[in-house]
Amino acid sequence: MVQINNVLVLALCGAILVACVGMLVYILPSLCFFMPFRWEEERYTDGVKWKFLEHKGPVFAPPYDPLPSNVKFYYDGKHMKLSSTAEEVATFFAKMLDHEYTTKEVFRKNFYKDWRKEMTSEEKSKITDLNKCDFSEMSEYFKAQSEARKAMTKEDKQKIKEENERILQEYGFCIMDNHKERIANFRIEPPGLFRGRGDHPKMGMLKRRIRSEDIIVNCSKDSKHPKPPPGTKWKEVRHDNKVTWLVSWTENIQGSIKYIMLNPSSRIKGEKDWQKYETARRLKKCVERIRAQYRDDWKSKEMRIRQRAVALYFIDKLALRAGNEKEEGETADTVGCCSLRVEHLTLHQEMGGQEYVVEFDFLGKDSIRYYNKVPVEKRVFKNLQLFMEDKEPEDDLFDRLNTSILNKHLQELMDGLTAKVFRTYNASITLQQQLNEITNSEDNVPAKILSYNRANRAVAILCNHQRAPPKTFEKSMQNLQTKIDAKKEQLADAKRELKMSKYLAVESKKKAVQRIEEQLMKLEVQATDREENKQIALGTSKLNYLDPRISIAWCKKFGIQIEKIYNKTQREKFAWAIDMAGKDFQF
């Protein structure tokens, strides 16, 4: 692929017109004949996303491969041959046997119920108790299979790799408006047992196999339409250029729609990403006005206005998510700002020498716990007392508010403003401020990168991006410490030698000491970084919340290679920004 730098004039959809910008663009030589420059293409209005779209359709999950006859299932201690359909579902369970959740009541109940639906009537009458089912031979068989896969010869592994590459080349790309673009997820999700996050009421349910007849294909009329597998038909072929997806189907657990879409490196995703940060930068210009407004609204005589103002304060100060309502019993019980309940807050008139402290404790997205003690203004505190008065723990804190009301209000304050823009804005501005504050131009490269990671970490903490500490964390910390100790010893040795050699090769020994000192420093920095990162995930904020131009400008300003901050995939995703941002870019 050839990379070409140039100026792209983009008029963004609708009424919003954004200024001209430089943008790095990938051009496919083979397609250059038709459309030599991406930036010569017109921008679409009225929600049109493309003019031409051609692709090969999805890759289906491989069909079920029945167990060999020596791998047996036992019911109540006795061998029982299962029908192919029932056997397949049983293997899903067998593959998860080592996981804790196969012991959970809800998981077992849901699985058993759905499994029975797949049984023949004979099987249904025989199998009446999940506890009497013995999947252990199946489980052992799959473990052996995975061992065998690991032990394959280089040649066999190479063959598989080549086959995957072939599939990727055939199905992994599409043509959208004269550009070959990478598809993000061209494989249909295979059948299996649903495992939601946290305490999910539907865990263990059977996620059914997707067939051609479930698939809606979206492509342009004048494209070569993808062919369904022989003997099958698509549910529908449509030509909707107001959407970006290539393929969709309805999933059976929540009844929601799943999509095949393009990779983040694609034009369509990149432009949207850029737009998102431009909206956040527009918020920067008016955020003080909005803050003054909501502070004023804390005093409103209308309860709904006060609630709106306090919620917005939380969203702004704590980077909480909006908090849409959710259907009870359909998903795990998690909340965001607007859906907070009385039970999620504890008010402390005084705590640890601070006045008006609010203690938050709730499960947010992905059932990640949000726990925080925050001193708030007296007015906020008094309002919260008011909102909580005469309510049960399970009552909504903001009973006069929801995300729709809040977003309508925000829309009036700034064009394109919604609750999530505050998260983007606060994340990016925090990175910018932290970098400005803590980067020391005297530092060497590893120390500067430590500063960067610390700035990134401040954002991840703000956004509550947590991770389970890696299973091998303690061990890998220990290993690193061992390395550090060894390096220290080596340094001591080198210093001793330098002292001894008054005349011979002093210069080279000085250099050796210096080199070892540098290595030691690098290791120590690495240890600090890793320790501070134990329970914090940096990836999510880096990928979704931090305007990449901030990081790129920082790299340029301090002479750090961009490769140290962004890996290959990330550089592809942020190609637009890499070209756009000079060393003086400020968010």
Add this chain to the structure above:
DNA sequence: ACAACCACTTAGTACCGGTGCA
């Protein structure tokens, strides 16, 4: 007004394969 639906972004985790070390 609000519920249902749809499209799209954001999210953590499991897994894989390359790398570097004993």
Add this chain to the structure above:
DNA sequence: TGCACCGGTACTAAGTGGTTGT
């Protein structure tokens, strides 16, 4: 040469927010 480790990636669930229909 085998193995641990780590970064990268695939996967897919879980959010947000707009639109549509009643």
